[in-house]
Amino acid sequence: MLASVSDSTAYRALIAYYTAEGAVLEARRRRVRNALVHGNPASFAIVESVREYAGFLSGTALSIGLESYVEGREPAAALAKRTDEFIAMQAGQDAASYWRAHLTAKAATGTGSS
Template structure:
């Protein structure tokens, strides 16, 4: 993972791997949901295999929904928004380059303001 930070190709491959894993988990979560809704049996192992993914999705959605409420924004827009890092990665920039540029652009803060 750390090697991928300064190599865009490795970074993209890592993102693709996680996206593929997410698609598998999302499909499994959908099948499990359908089984439970329609009264079909579901094993504890299957429930456990998607539990962390489902908690991540619901926690993220709740956080974004609350932020949009506080900011007075439309929740659907907040849920569809992508991070600047994600957008930069989609444009071919690696994570190290993105963060270097971002940190360089931020104003320096003084540890001892007078």
């Protein structure tokens, strides 16, 4: 993972791996949810396998929803927003280059160094 920070190809491969893993977890989470909602059997092991992921999703959505409320923005727009780092990664930039440019721009405008 650390090697991917300055290698855009490795970075994209790592993101692709985690995206695929996320798709598997999401499909499993949906099946577990449907089983529980409709009264079908779901083993404890299967429920446990998606519990952390489901908690992460709901916690993230709740956090974004609360932030949007405080900032007076529409929750749907806040949930759809992507970070500048995510956009740069999708364009093929590696994390190290993104953060170097980001920190240089902040230093140039005097808005801080972190």
